[in-house]
């Protein structure tokens with residue numbers, strides 16, 4: 528289990544004060560975060576730039592000491608017990624590689640087996656799974672410095688898992704990746720999450736990662752948690768609704784009301800209407816509509832997570 532209690536991290540920064548002077552100022556990067564993450568959970572940790580996501584991950588992984596508050600990861604306090612912690616966690620931080628730049632990927636994996644003293648059979652079994660699922664074979668013998676970003680990220684994720692950690696921390700695992708690599712990484716993480724064997728905490732700016740992967744979404748802003756729950760709870764809280772988009776042979780009569788909905792948009796001279804499904808199902812709305820109008824085509828649009836998260840950031 529991962530526990531944070533009133534966790535804080537302040538940085539002292541020098542900011543310009545007048546033309547020549549600079550003065551010290553405290554930045555509260557993490558400002559009283561309390562969270563408990565149960566084993567096997569897959570949690571998306573999101574927030575605007577500078578919200579405090581990386582700083583939180585750094586405290587969880589023992590890279591930074593908290594200014595105050597408590598943090599424990601599977602019973603260990605990260606900074607003082609960093610060596611023991613390293614055996615239980617896997618970390619993928621985009622900017623920092625755990626691979627040997629000049630060696631082929633395969634050699635990095637071999638060296639990591641020695642670093643973590645993983646029995647050969649266990650190592651082989653884990654590596655085989657990653658090779659299959661992350662499609663590594665085509666570039667296993669390529670030096671790491673020659674890998675594309677997507678190939679390297681797949682290598683980094685493998686490297687983070689070869690010692691069989693209980694927790695995987697990922698900072699922006701899909702940033703800058705091409706579509707194929709993104710899909711490979713997401714499918715792999717989805718499968719990993721489904722086993723429940725590894726607890727996963729990931730930060731991302733790509734909300735499709737969250738939609739695809741995370742049951743739980745924690746939103747942080749200015750170092751504080753502003754939402755903790757499912758994506759559905761976020762939609763409910765911000766009143767996002769599904770909508771029904773219909774293409775009509777002719778515009779609806781003036782003053783037309785479809786029970787349980789409100790008109791969210793009218794386009795193409797009234798031939799396309801979007802109804803927000805406020806208090807009714809898509810099926811009931813469609814039935815009500817085809818009874819009075821000639822419907823050429825229709826689609827049901829799910830609420831957009833980008834939209835609701837943008838509203839949340841603005842509110843924050």
Ligand SMILES: Nc1ncnc2c1ncn2[C@@H]1O[C@H](COP(=O)(O)OP(=O)(O)OP(=O)(O)O)[C@@H](O)[C@H]1O
Nearest residue numbers: 538540554556574575576577578579580581582583
């Ligand atoms: N080493 C540091 N020294 C001074 N200030 C820092 C340091 N690291 C982070 N900060 C500040 O702390 C705040 C939180 O930064 P952090 O990197 O945790 O945000 P983030 O949510 O990960 O942002 P991003 O999405 O841009 O990566 C920012 O205001 C940042 O400028």
